[in-house]
Amino acid sequence: MDGAKLKTESLSMAYSANAPYALKDISVDVAENSVMAFIGPSGCGKSTFLRCLNRMNDFVGGVRVEGRVLLDGSDIYAPEVDVTALRRKVGMVFQRPNPFPFSIRENVAYGQKLLGERNKSRLDEIVESSLSSAGLWEEVRDRLNEPAVSLSGGQQQRLCIARAIAVSPEVLLMDEPTSALDPLATARIEELVRELKKDYTVAIVTHNMQQAARISDATAFFLMGELVEAGPTTGIFTTPSDPRTEDYITGRFG
Amino acid sequence: MKTHFMRKTADLTATAALCCCMAISTAILGASLAFLTSKGWGALTWEFITEPPRAGMTEGGIVTPIVGSVQLIAVSMAFAFPVGILTAIYFNEYAADGTLTRLLRLAIRSLASVPSVVLGLFGFAFFCSFLRFGVSLLSAGLTLGCLAIPTLITAAETALQNVPQDFRDASYALGATQWQTIYRVVLPSALPSIITGGILCVGRVAGETAPIMFTGAVYFSPGFASSIFDTVMALPYHIYVLATAGTQIDKTGPIQYGTILVLLALTLGISMTGIVARSHMRKKL
Ligand SMILES: Nc1ncnc2c1ncn2[C@@H]1O[C@H](COP(=O)(O)OP(=O)(O)O)[C@@H](O)[C@H]1O
Ligand SMILES: [Mg+2]
Numbered sequence: 001m002d003g004a005k006l007k008t009e010s011l012s013m014a015y016s017a018n019a020p021y022a023l024k025d026i027s028v029d030v031a032e033n034s035v036m037a038f039i040g041p042s043g044c045g046k047s048t049f050l051r052c053l054n055r056m057n058d059f060v061g062g063v064r065v066e067g068r069v070l071l072d073g074s075d076i077y078a079p080e081v082d083v084t085a086l087r088r089k090v091g092m093v094f095q096r097p098n099p100f101p102f103s104i105r106e107n108v109a110y111g112q113k114l115l116g117e118r119n120k121s122r123l124d125e126i127v128e129s130s131l132s133s134a135g136l137w138e139e140v141r142d143r144l145n146e147p148a149v150s151l152s153g154g155q156q157q158r159l160c161i162a163r164a165i166a167v168s169p170e171v172l173l174m175d176e177p178t179s180a181l182d183p184l185a186t187a188r189i190e191e192l193v194r195e196l197k198k199d200y201t202v203a204i205v206t207h208n209m210q211q212a213a214r215i216s217d218a219t220a221f222f223l224m225g226e227l228v229e230a231g232p233t234t235g236i237f238t239t240p241s242d243p244r245t246e247d248y249i250t251g252r253f254g
Numbered sequence: 255m256k257t258h259f260m261r262k263t264a265d266l267t268a269t270a271a272l273c274c275c276m277a278i279s280t281a282i283l284g285a286s287l288a289f290l291t292s293k294g295w296g297a298l299t300w301e302f303i304t305e306p307p308r309a310g311m312t313e314g315g316i317v318t319p320i321v322g323s324v325q326l327i328a329v330s331m332a333f334a335f336p337v338g339i340l341t342a343i344y345f346n347e348y349a350a351d352g353t354l355t356r357l358l359r360l361a362i363r364s365l366a367s368v369p370s371v372v373l374g375l376f377g378f379a380f381f382c383s384f385l386r387f388g389v390s391l392l393s394a395g396l397t398l399g400c401l402a403i404p405t406l407i408t409a410a411e412t413a414l415q416n417v418p419q420d421f422r423d424a425s426y427a428l429g430a431t432q433w434q435t436i437y438r439v440v441l442p443s444a445l446p447s448i449i450t451g452g453i454l455c456v457g458r459v460a461g462e463t464a465p466i467m468f469t470g471a472v473y474f475s476p477g478f479a480s481s482i483f484d485t486v487m488a489l490p491y492h493i494y495v496l497a498t499a500g501t502q503i504d505k506t507g508p509i510q511y512g513t514i515l516v517l518l519a520l521t522l523g524i525s526m527t528g529i530v531a532r533s534h535m536r537k538k539l
Contacts, residue, residue, distance in 0.1 A: 056427060088429035098420035101443050110438070111428040160424070167428060 004029035005201040006053060006090075006171055010067035013052055017062055022048045025067070026227045028220050030171075035193055035202040037212035037233065040222035041248070046205040047095075049222065050173045053203065054090040055083050071171070088115075091169035095176045097156035099148035099163070104131075104140050107148045107159055111167035126166050133199070134162035135192050154185025161192065165200075172196060174204040178211065190215050209249055213237050221245045290514055297512030307474070313505070316513050321478050322391075322471070322486030323460060323520065329395025329482065330402060330459050335452060337399070338406030339441075342448075345407070346414040347436055366404035371464040373401055378468040392482040394470025401465055402455040409451020413444035453528030457521040463490040473499075489517040 007030070013023040023045050030036045038046045051057045053069060055076060068075045076086050088111070099107050108127045109117075117123055127144065131137040136158045140151070148159055157177055164172060174193070178186040193215050196202055206212050212219050213233060220230035221242075229242045240246045301315055308314030341362075349355040377397025378389075387393045417440050425435040463471075471491040479486045496510040 054427060056423065059426070084429040084431055086429075087427055092427040094420065094423060094427075096420060098418070098424045100421055100424065100439055110425070114428065114430050114434055114438070163424070163428065 003032060004070075005032040005072065006030040006203065007070040007073075008052075008067065009070065011049075011052060011069060012064075012066040013048060013057065014064045015060055015062070017064065022225050023052070024225045027067075028227060028230050030201055030203055031218065032201050033197050033199075034217040035197045035204060035215055036218045036220065037216035038203065038205045038220050038222060039207065039209055039212050039248075040228075042207060044222040045225040046207075046222055047175050048225075050092075050175050050203060050205055053171070053173055054087050054092055056087075056092065058083065088167045089169055090171045090173060091164035091167065093157070093160050093164055093172065093174040093177045096180050097153055097160055099151075099156050099159050102148060103145045104148050104151070104159060105144040108162050108166050110163060115167070130162040130166040131159075133165050133196070134158045135188065135195070136162055152185070154181050154188060157181060157185070157189060158192065161189075161196075169200065171201045171203065174202065176205050176207060179207070186211075209237075221248060223248070290511055290518070294508065294511030294513075294515040297508040298515060302509075302512055303516060306476070307509075316489070316492060316509070316516060318475060318478065319487040319489045319492040319513070320516065320520070322475075323489045323517075325391055325479055325486055326395050326398060326466065326470070326488055327456055327460055327524075329391060330398035331452070331456060333396055333399035334402040334406055334455065334459075338403050338452075339410050339448060341403075342407050342410030342414055343436060343441075346411050347432070347440070362404050362407055366408070369464075370401055370462055373397060374465040374468050376400075377465055382469055388483060389468075389472075389485055390470050390483045391479045391486050392470070394466040394486070394488075395482070397465040397469045398459045398462060401462060402459050405455050405458070406451060409454070410444070410448045413447035413451065414440060416447065417443045449528055449531060453525050456524050456528075460521050460524065461490050461517060463488075463494050467491055467494070489513060489520065493517065 008026050008028050011023060011026040012021050014021045026049065028036075038049060040046055048057065052065060053076075057063050057065070065077055069077060071086070071089065075081075076090075100110065102110070105127050108130050109123045112123060112126055117126075128137060128141075131140060136155060139155060140146075140159075143150075148156065151159060157180075161172075161177075178189050181189065190211060193202060193204060197217075204212075204216065216233045218231060219233045219236040221228045221236065221240075221244075223244055229236065229240060229245045236245065237249060240249065299315075303315055303320060304317050305315035306318045307316060345355065345359065349358075374397060377393060377400065381387045381393035381396050382389055387396075421439050421443060422435055425439045430438070466488055470485055471488040472485040473487075473491075473495055475485055475487050493510060493513050496506045496513065
C-alpha cells in the first residue's frame with residue numbers, strides 16, 4: 001500500500017544471538033493519519049514490535065533485527081540514522097503512566113528543553129498547546145507548577161501524551177496506554193486517540209479487543225511473534241480470514 | 255504441636271527481649287549525652303565559641319578548631335562529592351556488568367573498611383610527600399575525602415538504582431541522549447537520597463581524628479588557615495590533644511567536654527541542614 005507512513009518489511013527480531021525470534025517476518029503498513037491497533041495474547045510480541053518502531057530495543061544488549069522498518073520510505077535502522085531524532089519523530093506512550101518527578105509544566109517542556117529551547121514564552125505556548133491537544137489543559141491550567149504525581153492516573157497518562165506531543169512527533173506509539181486506568185479514564189483516552197489521528201499516525205497496542213474495535217481504522221493480530229492477519233478493523237472483526245483470528249476475537253483463547 | 259500457651263509465651267519473650275535491647279541502646283545514648291552535657295555545659299559561653307585558645311589551651315575558646323573543622327569538611331566534600339557521584343554514575347549507568355566491574359565494586363567496598371589511621375598514613379605519604387601538598391588543609395581535606403568516597407559511592411549507587419526504569423524510558427523515548435537522561439532525569443530524582451548519604455559522610459568525616467593528625471591538623475595555630483596550604487586546628491584533634499597532653503586537667507577538662515559538645519552540635523547541625531534541604535527538594539519534585 002502506498003501512502004503508508006510507517007511500514008515494516010519482513011521484520012524479524014530476537015533478544016539475543018541465540019534466543020528464538022520474538023518477532024518473525026512481520027510485514028505491515030500503518031497508513032498516515034490513521035489508528036492501527038495491534039492485538040494478541042500477552043507475550044505474543046506486541047510490545048517488542050512497537051519498541052522496534054522507535055528503536056527502544058536498542059538498549060537491550062545483543063538484539064538482532066532483520067528486515068526493514070520504513071518511516072516515510074526510509075529505513076530507520078540504516079547506519080546513518082540519528083536515533084534521538086528518530087525518537088522525536090516517533091513518540092511513545094507507555095503502559096504505566098510514567099511522568100517525571102517534576103512539575104506538570106516541566107514534564108511537558110522536557111522534550112523541548114532537550115532541544116535547547118530556553119525562551120520562556122515559547123515554552124509556555126508549547127506547554128499549553130500540548131496539554132490542550134491531550135485534553136488536559138482545562139484541568140491543570142491553574143496548577144502547572146504542582147508535581148505531576150499529584151494528578152490522577154488517567155490525568156497522568158494524558159500528561160504523558162502531552163509530553164510526547166510537545167516535540168511535534170509524526171507518529172505516536174502507545175503500548176496498552178489504558179491498561180492501568182479505570183473505565184472512565186480509559187474512555188477519555190480512547191476519545192483522545194480518535195482526535196489525535198487528525199494530526200498524527202497512531203500505532204496502539206491493546207489487549208482489549210473492544211477497544212481496538214472502537215478506536216482503530218486497521219487492526220493487526222499477532223500470535224507467538226507472528227503476524228496472523230492485518231487489515232481494516234471492520235473486516236478483521238466481522239470476517240476474519242484466518243481461523244486463529246476468529247478464535248481469538250470470539251474469546252476461544254487468549 | 256505447639257500449644258496456644260507456648261506460642262503466647264514465645265511471643266512475650268521475644269517482645270521482652272526486643273524491649274530490653276531497645277532500652278539498653280537508648281540508655282547508652284542517653285547516659286553518654288547526660289554525662290557529656292553535665293561535664294561540658296558550664297564551659298559553653300559565647301566567648302568559648304568566638305575566641306581562640308589562650309595560655310596553653312587552659313583558657314580562652316575554640317574558634318580556631320571550629321573554623322578549621324568547617325574548612326576541612328568543605329575541602330573534603332568538594333573533593334569527595336563529585337568523585338563519588340561520578341564514580342557511582344559510571345558504575346550504575348555506563349559500566350558493563352562484567353567481571354572487571356564486579357572486581358572494581360568489591361575493591362571500593364573494601365576501601366570502606368580500611369582503618370582510618372591507615373588512610374591517614376596513606377594521605378601523609380601520598381598527598382603530603384608524593385604530591386608535595388605538605389602538611390596542610392588541602393592534604394588533610396583530601397585524606398578525609400578518601401574516607402568519605404566509598405560510602406558516598408555506595409549511597410549514590412543505591413540512590414541511582416532506585417530511580418525507576420520508567421523515567422529513563424520516558425526520557426529516551428523523547429529523544430534524549432544517555433547523558434541528557436542522566437543529567438536531567440536520573441540525577442535530579444536521585445539527588446535527595448544522594449544528599450542524605452552525603453550528610454552521613456560529612457558527620458563521619460567531621461568527627462575523624464586519625465586521617466588528619468598526620469596530614470594537616472596541628473596542636474596549635476595562632477590564626478585561621480588563609481590558604482589551602484596552611485595547617486589547621488580541628489575539633490576532634492583538639493579534643494584528642496586536650497585529653498592526652500594536658501597537665502592541668504582541672505582547667506582543660508571543662509574545655510575538653512565543651513569542645514565535645516560543640517563537635518556534636520556541629521555534626522548534628524550539618525545533619526539537620528541536610529534533612530531540611532532534602533525535604534525541601536522532595537516538595538519541589
Ligand atoms: N527485554 C527482553 N529480553 C528478553 N526477552 C524479552 C524481553 N522483553 C520481552 N521479551 C520476550 O519477548 C516475548 C514477547 O514479549 P512482549 O513483546 O512483551 O509481548 P506482549 O507485549 O505482546 O505481551 C516474550 O516471550 C518475552 O518474554
Ligand atoms: Mg506488552
